Amino acid sequence: MKNRVAFVTGAGQGIGEAIALRLAKDGLAVAVADFNQETARQVAEKIIKHGGKAIALKVDVSQRDQVMEAVEEARRTLGGFDVIVNNAGIAPSTPIAEITEAVVDKVYNVNVKGVIWGMQAAIKAFAAEGHGGKIINACSQAGHVGNPALAVSSSSKFAVRGLTQTAARDLAPAGITV
Template sequence: MLLEGKVALVTGAAQGIGRAIAMRLAKDGADIGIVDLNEDKMLAVCHELEALGCKTTIFKADVSDRKQVYSAIEHVEKTLGGFDIMVNNAGIAQVQALADVTQEELDNIQKINVGGTLWGIQAAAKKFIENKQKGKIINASSIAGHNGFALLGVYSATKFAVRALTQAAAQEYASAGITVNAYCPGVVGTDMWIDIDKRFSEITGAAEGDTYKKYVDGIALGRAQTPEDVANFVSYLAGSDSDYMTGQAPLIDGGIIYR
């Protein structure tokens, strides 16, 4: 059990990639704090984790609100008796031509994808330093954080920003024994991609399912990514085998973007 005795907080853990990360870290031995906005889905994941013998707790929070992120960490530490790993997974997508992006749309995605990651980094690092302990901070970027994509321009910009925050935080917190890395998934078969495909259909006139198929057909390994594919890599970032790695944002996409 690579993470036995560790406590991990995963934002956006009520479904999709976040749920898969929570399940994998629990199987690795960690106790899990589930943070999301959907209480019913959080409870369902909580029951799944408890069936694995994992201690877990839920906390409803909007990651765009700095105070709520800090409160989530306090709750998880108090309830589970520790805090070792922060996974800033929560985020939203946006499909929109750059010419049509509104002020409201820009503000919303920045607050969640960039602000939520920044508050998670801040709050986790503060807690690790207060406790005089090493810690792991793991952020969700994307292939869109390495390449900009048409109709995903603002989303791409937020994921580039996550990479920048990851690099800066790695340098600022290294002396405290805190590592900061990111993971960059590709086309993952989740509800988010269903929404992305539908939105592409509305803008381009493509039949529903065609955009998803086009992107999947471009994957070298020949299949869409699963949430578990992402979670397996996050497990590595959360464990001791990655202790000498910081400031990095590796691609885990089956072969779409090459660096």
């Protein structure tokens, strides 16, 4: 049976960690990607301790080159590429009257651009493997309902929903499920 490989961003803690652990339990090799190298390493070690296969990768999802390189490293090291979970995100609490350009840029660079870069890296990896794959973009309930003091984060998650719906239609002919 072919080794199945998943790449999970924001996997060093919280929901991302839970996703990585579950994918490993389901038999996938997991690239644990996080901005924090130490927490990524700890999660990868948990997976390995329980008999799974994993690597830890430090990646800033707001940086396209880092995402492209990390996905390629995961593909080479783990022996394939089947799933990406674009889970990394930030949600600073900022009342609307206090939102700054710096806050908007930081949130959108991580939450929106990070998803775009992840999808692009996955498309390239699927093509290199000669098959389609799965792209999962986490947008949380904040992508469905605006939340008090989280206007920037919520609006970024609405953007992720739009990207996801568009990508699903655009990528279906290539055998990629979004």
